[in-house]
Amino acid sequence: MNDGRTPGGQTLLFLTDEQLRKGIEAMFFAYRGFTADPDRILDEKGYGRAHHRAIHFISRSPGTTVNNLLSILGVTKQSLNRVLRTLVEDGLVESRVGTRDKRERHLFLTDVGEALERELSDAQRERMRVAYREAGPEAVQGFRAVLEAMMDPELRRLFNRLKDAGHE
Numbered sequence: 001m002n003d004g005r006t007p008g009g010q011t012l013l014f015l016t017d018e019q020l021r022k023g024i025e026a027m028f029f030a031y032r033g034f035t036a037d038p039d040r041i042l043d044e045k046g047y048g049r050a051h052h053r054a055i056h057f058i059s060r061s062p063g064t065t066v067n068n069l070l071s072i073l074g075v076t077k078q079s080l081n082r083v084l085r086t087l088v089e090d091g092l093v094e095s096r097v098g099t100r101d102k103r104e105r106h107l108f109l110t111d112v113g114e115a116l117e118r119e120l121s122d123a124q125r126e127r128m129r130v131a132y133r134e135a136g137p138e139a140v141q142g143f144r145a146v147l148e149a150m151m152d153p154e155l156r157r158l159f160n161r162l163k164d165a166g167h168e
Contacts, residue, residue, distance in 0.1 A: 037123035045116070050075070050083045052120055055109065058093060059117045060162060063106045065098070072158055092116060 015023075038052055050073075057072050058064060064072075070080055084107070087093040092113035098104030109117060132140045151159060 034124060034127060037127065038120045041116075041119055041123065047086075050079070051087060054080070054083050054087060055092065055113060055117045055120070058107045058109050059114065059121075062108050066095075066105045066107065069107065087113065 035049065039049070042048060042052055053073055054069065057069055061068070066077075066080065066084070070077060073080065084093060084095065088095055090112075091110055094108045094110055095105045096108065098106055135143070148156060148159070
């Protein structure tokens, strides 16, 4: 059972500003590492992180609507439309008119889009797999708990909707 203490006896429930600062810096550097391989792949194809995020969430929820993607990504409609236009023109995403509501557009990855998503996520999964193995199962659970606790309530609801839809 975890009593909130590290093996050295230091409590984790009362962190100093310096300990928190180190955690913040670790997140910045970890994010750089986490995005390095996908950034290189995307750059070779003339895409950026916004394209990656769109591809990722379309892959996770095939048929998602533009409005749902807007709420997940938290970007402006104009910004998302620029990204989607490129992905559709380049043959990575297919936009279909809704069957119930003709105003809705449902988004799906094409075979080319799925291949790019797989290449991007394979690189990130491998980095996480190595890190998780090094850290161990308790650290993995703790890391996930910390990430979820840092989410704003609305974002946590979106995250849980994806999880609850069988995407664990």
